[in-house]
Amino acid sequence: MIQWLAIALGGALGSVLRYGISTGVHHWWGREFPWGTLVVNVLGSLLMGLLFILLVERLAVAPALRAFWLVGLLGAFTTFSTFSLETLNLMQAGELGRAAANVMLSVLLCIGAAGLGMALGRQL
Template identity: 65%
Template sequence: MLQLFAIAVGGAVGAILRFAMSNGVYKLFGRDFPYGTLAVNVLGSLLIGVLFILLIEKLAVAAEWRAGLLVGLLGAFTTFSTFSLETFTLMENGAFIKAGLNVFLSVVLCLAATWLGISLGRQL
């Protein structure tokens, strides 16, 4: 039951952070490309890499904290469903190059950020 509470609290915080960061990025770069979602997903991938190593390999943090941070906070912070909808909308509007670029950048940058996060976490 404590894990579910931790996930719920982490999820609420992650959703608010996603909204704030995404909107901030859109204010800087505009809405002609899903910059906000891309930025959130890359940062979330970096953070999940670092936190995974820290919480499991380095610090052996309790399961409730791991669930709250990894599943709740970062699960709500990253936005794959939003990524999917935005990519679909780009395709539906005929912006196939932007849609393809969004898929390519999201996959490559998020995998690279996760690798970087894991590498950084192992060095701590």
């Protein structure tokens, strides 16, 4: 039961952080491209890689704490469903170049960020 509560608490925090960061990015860079979602997903991927190494491989962390960070907070923080909707909206608006750029940037940068996070975690 404690693990479920940890996930719920992490999810609540992650979703609020996602909203705040995404809104801030859109405020600075505009809404012509889904920059907010891209930034959140890349940051979330970096943190997922880093925290996976730290919490699973390096530290003796309780399962509930790992669940809080990896499943709850980062699961709610990253936004694949939002990415999908924004990409589809770009496609339906005839913005095929922007849609393709969003897919390529999101996949490449998020995989790269997760790998970087894992590499950073192994350096600690």
